Amino acid sequence: MPLPTIARSALLASVAAMAMTMAGCSSSTEAPATTSDATAAPTSAAAAQLETVTPGKLTIATGEPAYEPWVLNDDPASGEGFEAAVAYAVAAELGFAADDVVWVRTTFDSAIAPGAKDWDFNLQQFSITDERKQAVDFSSAYYTTTQAVVSVEGNAYADAASIADLEGASVGVAVGTTSYDVAAAALGEDSLQVFNSVADVVAALNSGQIDAFVTDLPGAFYSAYVEVDNGVIVGQFAGSEGGDEFGLVLPKDSALTAPVTAAVDALRDNGTLADLEAQWLSEAVDVPVLQ
Numbered sequence: 146m147p148l149p150t151i152a153r154s155a156l157l158a159s160v161a162a163m164a165m166t167m168a169g170c171s172s173s174t175e176a177p178a179t180t181s182d183a184t185a186a187p188t189s190a191a192a193a194q195l196e197t198v199t200p201g202k203l204t205i206a207t208g209e210p211a212y213e214p215w216v217l218n219d220d221p222a223s224g225e226g227f228e229a230a231v232a233y234a235v236a237a238e239l240g241f242a243a244d245d246v247v248w249v250r251t252t253f254d255s256a257i258a259p260g261a262k263d264w265d266f267n268l269q270q271f272s273i274t275d276e277r278k279q280a281v282d283f284s285s286a287y288y289t290t291t292q293a294v295v296s297v298e299g300n301a302y303a304d305a306a307s308i309a310d311l312e313g314a315s316v317g318v319a320v321g322t323t324s325y326d327v328a329a330a331a332l333g334e335d336s337l338q339v340f341n342s343v344a345d346v347v348a349a350l351n352s353g354q355i356d357a358f359v360t361d362l363p364g365a366f367y368s369a370y371v372e373v374d375n376g377v378i379v380g381q382f383a384g385s386e387g388g389d390e391f392g393l394v395l396p397k398d399s400a401l402t403a404p405v406t407a408a409v410d411a412l413r414d415n416g417t418l419a420d421l422e423a424q425w426l427s428e429a430v431d432v433p434v435l436q
Contacts, residue, residue, distance in 0.1 A: 186237075186242060187242050188201060188240060188241050188242040188245045189240030189241075190240075191240050192239050192240030192241045192245075193240075195239065195400070195401060195404060196399075196400040196401065197265050197401070198262075198263060198264060198265055199247065201245060202241075202245050202246070202247050203236050203239065203241045203245060203246050203247070203265055204247045204248075204249060204263070204264045204265045205221070205232050205236070205246060205247070205248055205249075205264060205265065205266060205267070205268070206248070206249045206250065206251045206256065206262075206264035206266070206267035206268075206269075207221050207228065207229075207232075207248065207250065207251075207267065207268060207269050208250065208251070208252070208253060208269040209250035209251070209252065211226075211228070211229075211250075211269065213226060213430075214226055214227055214366070214425050214426060214430045215227050215228040215229070215269070215270065215425075216228055216229045217229070221248050222246075222248055224243075226425055227288070227421060227422065227424075227425035227426050228268050228269070228270075230421045230424070230425060231268065231287050231288075231412075231418065231421055232246070232268060233246065234412050234417055234418075234421065235266075235287075235393070235405065235408045235409060235412065238408035238411055238412060239404060239405070239408050249263060249264050251264070251267060253269055253271075256269070256271070256281075256394055257271065257277050257280060257281050257394060258280060259280040259281075259397065261396065262396045265395070265399075265401055265405075266284070266393040266394060266395045266401065266405055267393070267394040267395075268287075268391075268393050268394070270363055270391055271283070271391060271392060271393075271394050272389040272390065272391060272392075273286060273389075273390045273391070273392040277394075280397060281394050281395065281396065281397050282394070282395040282396065282397055282398065282399050282402040283392035283393065283394060283395070283402075284392045284393040284395065284402065284405045284406045284408075284409045285392065285406045285409050285410055285413075286390035286391060286392050286409075287391060287392065287393065287409050287412070287413070287418055288390070288391040288418070288422060288426075289385035289388045289389070289390050289391070290361040290362055290363060290385060290388035290389045290390075290391070291361070291362050291381045291382060291383075291384070291385050291388060292323065292324050292327040292328070292359055292360065292361055292362070292381065292382045292388070293359070293360065293361070293362045293365035293378055293379070293380065293381040293382070293432065294311070294316070294357050294358070294359055294365075294378070294379040294380055294381070294382075294435065295350070295357060295358050295359075295360065295365050295368050295369045295373060295376055295377070295378055295379065296350070296356060296357040296376070296377055296379050297350065297373060297374065297375050297376055297377065298375040298376075298377055299375070300356055300357070301314075301356070302314045302356050302357055302379065303377050303379060304379075305379050305380065305435070306380070306433065306435070307435055307436055308331050308332065308382075308435050308436065311332060311336075311357070311379075311435075312336075313336075314332075314336065314356040314357055315336070315338055315354075315355045315356045315357075316328055316332055316336050316337055316338065316355060316356065316357050316358060316359060317337070317338050317339075317340055317346040317349050317350060317354075317355040317357070317358035317359075318337050318338075318339055318340070318346065318358065318359050319339075319340055319341070319342055319343045319345070319346055319360075320339050320340065320341060322343075323361070323387040323388060324359045324360050324361065325337070325339065325359075326387060327359065327382055327384075327386075327387070328359040331382055331435075338354070338355055343360060343364065343368075346358045346360070347368055347372045347373060350373055350376075351372075351373060351374055357379060359382075361388060361389065362378075362381055362426065362432070365378050365381075365432075366378070366430075378430075378432050379435070380432060380433045380434065380435040381427070381432050381433070381434055381435065382434070382435055383434050383435070383436065392409075393405055393409065
């Protein structure tokens with residue numbers, strides 16, 4: 146389904162830019178107008194005692210550019226977009242006022258490289274892996290990817306509202322992936338065409354060889370609005386079993402790793418992360434759950 150609240154051209158430009166490695170730049174920002182009363186409260190004494198890059202401030206990094214739906218309008222200080230909202234929720238849980246949050250920009254690769262950092266934590270869809278843990282710390286997961294269905298405008302299945310509506314569709318998947326496992330369980334193996342890679346799956350949809358394909362939701366945003374001609378995200382499957390886990394990145398052996406992880410865990414336990422996921426990765430971009 147086309148994105149109703151985000152201009153397609155802006156999304157295409159910003160998502161396409163994520164494939165490029167760009168030099169980072171930094172800037173301080175004011176408090177977002179959308180923060181809650183809790184977020185706007187003065188920084189607590191406990192937060193002020195945390196070991197941060199700048200005493201009394203929480204420096205958060207994200208990509209350059211930061212793209213939708215993770216950050217709206219490349220403006221993380223607005224608090225709009227899933228990761229921008231998560232960042233301010235973590236800051237508030239740690240006891241920081243919104244106007245004590247400072248944003249800086251980094252490339253993806255530099256954030257997970259060994260060495261000193263000029264930020265307290267970084268978020269730009271970093272999957273938690275054992276290899277990366279050798280160079281940096283991770284919080285517990287703030288998001289686990291779901292699997293989504295991508296099709297093209299005008300296709301008979303582009304407006305499917307349920308799994309049943311996809312009956313009869315020829316659906317592509319990459320071999321040996323979580324996408325295959327989820328699609329096989331939901332749609333049946335007889336509905337699937339299996340390819341060697343996601344690139345082959347995308348090519349098959351563009352050539353009309355298949356009606357749709359299944360991939361993880363972050364990949365679906367990129368594929369539907371950059372790689373596929375007139376692409377649309379039909380919907381996402383319920384559940385995230387086997388999906389990649391996104392974590393906040395911190396410098397290796399950071400004193401903040403434990404409190405930041407505790408903050409993420411609290412936000413998960415009290416339902417805040419689920420609410421933000423529904424708001425920014427489902428409702429705001431119209432990616433319904435296929436039942």
